[in-house]
Amino acid sequence: MKATIYHNPKCGTSRKTLDILNEAGADVTVVDYLKNPPAREELQRLYERAGITPREGLRAKEPLAEELGLTAADVSEATILDAMLAHPILIQRPIVETEKGVKLCRPQDEVRQLL
Template sequence: MTMDVTIYHNPDCGTSRNTLAMIRNAGIEPTVIEYLKHPPTREQLVKMIADAGLTVRQAIREKGTPYAELGLDDPVLTEGQLLDAMLKDPILINRPFVVTPLGTRLSRPSEVVLDILPNTQKGPFVKEDGEKVLDEKGKRIG
């Protein structure tokens, strides 16, 4: 399947690994950007957040980041200030963002990626934690 898919990936994140595996289960080899090593530009980040229908606050990762220490929960901070923090310390960018011609999503949970992939899953899919997402025919469970 030829489809231009990009995943902003963190290989240490189970959700990101599951998302990447579901993309590949659809027969698509995406462009994988390890965003901690190669963060998006400000323009790319703003576009991904907007295209995913999120606010900047919804795109910030709190868990396992310096979010609290940096006081990013302060409601007076502007979106620009939050973006500055995310670009300075990319671990603050929630993951994984996936961009396809069918849309952009923050794939949390990982099966959200199925909403922006063609219906070409090659068979069953089970997440790393054992949760079944796709049946033997590649159809979504639940």
């Protein structure tokens, strides 16, 4: 099984999710999204396939999200997406894609639904 993980190696949940994929024998492509962020179209596609909005994919606990006013209820999805592209640290992780779908794998055991 092929899998792609949008990964932050400094994140414990992301590392544990990658471990689960490797233990399952998946052929994993690791994308360090902080160094190689997805293009707008790719991020939108991932969220659509996962059935979530950019707001749901926002790392709201990141202080920058509050500083930029992204946690306010009246902020548009497009504005949130623009901020994620400008500041990839705002993208909640890990995002995993397999032929079975896409999930934001928090907690890490969510990835098992994609195996």
